[in-house]
Amino acid sequence: MISSLNTNTASYSSIRSFGAAESAAQASQKRIASGLRVADAYDNGAAFSVAEGLRGDTAALGAANERLAVGKGMIDVAVKAGQFISSSLQDARATLIKLSDPSLSADDRANYQAQFKNQVGDIGAFVKDAKYNGVNLLEQGAQNRNIVSNGSGGSVSVRAQDLQTSLVDVLSNADVSTAGAAASLLQPGGQFAQAEDTLGSALNTLSADAKSVNNSIKSNNSIIDATNTGLGEIVDADLAKEAASLSAAQAKQQLSGQSLSIANQAPQALLGLFR
Known part of the structure; x- marks a missing residue:
């Protein structure tokens, strides 16, 4: 190897080593900061493409779950x-039983008839108010x-129940x-019994x-x-591994810097030959 002021081969080698160590340190720092070994397509194009496809799948399922929650x-x-309608029906049944008693006075019968009407009105209000996000399945x-229901176009059916027509209106x-009319409502096949079956x-x-x-x-x-x-x-990213890689890369940077400093002193040594 010749001794030259124009060409410092050792310096070039140290610079390359320093650059490689710096790139390795930056890569480890990126992985540690993001927690990802493949954060973008520059890291690994094929793996990034697969990852994006999987992220799309989970996003689609998440969107489906949002609609399912609705x-x-x-x-x-x-x-x-x-459930509130069922409770009101129980009260209405008790009222009908009282109305089926032929010994009721005219005033008591009128009171129980008004009570039955109010109970049916409550049922109608429960049906009318059963709205969620503007949708009423009972009206x-x-x-x-x-x-x-999924990311492939599948669906589940939520079936409406017209309790207004089949129960409240009836x-x-x-x-x-x-008394006889009230009693007939309670008989199997009677309107009230059918309303209970409908609910x-x-x-x-x-x-x-x-x-x-x-x-x-x-x-x-x-x-x-x-x-x-x-x-x-x-x-x-394996953060333990990346921490070790970062420490190693930083140590290599320091050693390459020292090596570069030594290589840069070589031309000064050549000057001594001319003293």
């Missing part, structure tokens, strides 16, 4: 209203709702003018739909959790 809210409000003309028009069927249907919605939400959450676990295996 469906769950519709059903919950309808079921709660149905007249209510439509079934198909709610997106009881509003029921004849309670006499029971409606609550059973709503409960079944609620179970379908809840199962879809649970399934989506399980898939999201599993997908996120797999995603982490692809993109997450």
